[in-house]
Amino acid sequence: MTPAPTTYTTDAERWHAVQSRDTAATGHFVYAVRTTGVYCQPACKSRLAKRENVEFFADPGQAEAAGYRACKRCKAGQGSRRTDLVARACRLIEARETAPNLDQLGSELNVSPFHLHRLFKAETGLTPKAYASAFRAQRLRQRLDAADSVTEAIYDAGYNSNSRFYESAAERLGMRPREYRAGGQGATIHFAVAQCSLGAILVAQSERGICAILLGDEPEPLLKDLQDKFPKARLIGGDDAFERLVAEVIGFVEAPALGLALPLDVQGTAFQERVWQALREVPPGTTVSYTDIAERIGAPKAVRAVAQACAANAIAVAIPCHRVVRRDGDLSGYRWGIERKRQLLDRETALS
Numbered sequence: 001m002t003p004a005p006t007t008y009t010t011d012a013e014r015w016h017a018v019q020s021r022d023t024a025a026t027g028h029f030v031y032a033v034r035t036t037g038v039y040c041q042p043a044c045k046s047r048l049a050k051r052e053n054v055e056f057f058a059d060p061g062q063a064e065a066a067g068y069r070a071c072k073r074c075k076a077g078q079g080s081r082r083t084d085l086v087a088r089a090c091r092l093i094e095a096r097e098t099a100p101n102l103d104q105l106g107s108e109l110n111v112s113p114f115h116l117h118r119l120f121k122a123e124t125g126l127t128p129k130a131y132a133s134a135f136r137a138q139r140l141r142q143r144l145d146a147a148d149s150v151t152e153a154i155y156d157a158g159y160n161s162n163s164r165f166y167e168s169a170a171e172r173l174g175m176r177p178r179e180y181r182a183g184g185q186g187a188t189i190h191f192a193v194a195q196c197s198l199g200a201i202l203v204a205q206s207e208r209g210i211c212a213i214l215l216g217d218e219p220e221p222l223l224k225d226l227q228d229k230f231p232k233a234r235l236i237g238g239d240d241a242f243e244r245l246v247a248e249v250i251g252f253v254e255a256p257a258l259g260l261a262l263p264l265d266v267q268g269t270a271f272q273e274r275v276w277q278a279l280r281e282v283p284p285g286t287t288v289s290y291t292d293i294a295e296r297i298g299a300p301k302a303v304r305a306v307a308q309a310c311a312a313n314a315i316a317v318a319i320p321c322h323r324v325v326r327r328d329g330d331l332s333g334y335r336w337g338i339e340r341k342r343q344l345l346d347r348e349t350a351l352s
Contacts, residue, residue, distance in 0.1 A: 039069070040071040190236050323345070
């Protein structure tokens with residue numbers, strides 16, 4: 001399994017990132033040196049300061065408010081005003097029960113709607129409207145677990161009418177809201193476990209399409225993964241017709257260049273779905289970097305978020321996160337193991 005990503009929320013994690021000059025930590029925090037009065041990005045190549053002289057700040061604005069100036073070597077303050085503007089827009093969106101439109105956001109932040117739209121998409125990879133939709137969907141998932149009724153959760157999450165929510169419920173949740181709230185209760189998912197050249201494989205299909213292709217050493221953990229995701233769904237072992245579908249999926253795993261002519265039930269945030277769509281456009285036999293994918297979706301600074309979206313993918317090979325490598329060509333992590341990633345890439349290269 002891919003290790004959990006570092007959050008950089010503790011001083012210990014942040015100091016380790018500074019010591020190792022971790023480029024993935026860029027944008028998560030800055031560190032300041034009391035003896036020089038300068039703040040830097042975590043990966044700055046300047047001489048490492050003593051730990052007792054270092055303090056951490058969430059962003060350049062906080063460091064400057066504390067009296068520090070930006071490092072000229074790593075340009076720590078570059079873009080801080082733009083980042084702060086987008087962060088303020090995010091806070092406004094998150095604080096409102098009904099998402100403000102672009103004109104309202106521009107008015108409150110004292111910038112033109114066009115300028116805000118351009119900066120917001122450049123920083124986050126999403127438009128303000130898409131960000132509001134994704135945040136509202138995430139809040140709904142949380143409210144569905146705690147609310148006394150689905151209607152209450154819908155209104156608490158910021159949807160101003162039942163009908164408006166239900167228009168996009170299947171797209172955002174992958175099933176009806178009552179089913180999602182109840183851990184898949186009422187939903188029917190057909191599945192089967194088989195063997196392929198990569199080991200055990202589990203294929204699951206909802207009413208909308210293939211919702212999981214899981215790989216592993218043994219079948220039991222794969223079934224547990226499916227049960228954990230939908231503990232109250234009706235899981236049905238595959239019949240003869242489903243076995244034929246599984247055979248088609250296995251044939252695709254063995255030879256991805258053949259393609260898979262089956263619908264997928266893709267469930268994720270708006271950002272994750274954009275990453276997964278970009279991955280599906282990478283042809284067999286080629287690789288791209290996390291940076292390449294970030295640039296393709298119009299979010300060049302969201303390299304770390306791209307890596308997290310790859311790790312969250314539950315539809316192996318059909319959403320080919322195995323084709324993403326580090327910029328230096330290293331295979332990096334893979335949800336189903338580096339060796340399987342290597343085999344998939346070697347197989348595709350040989351057949352291309």
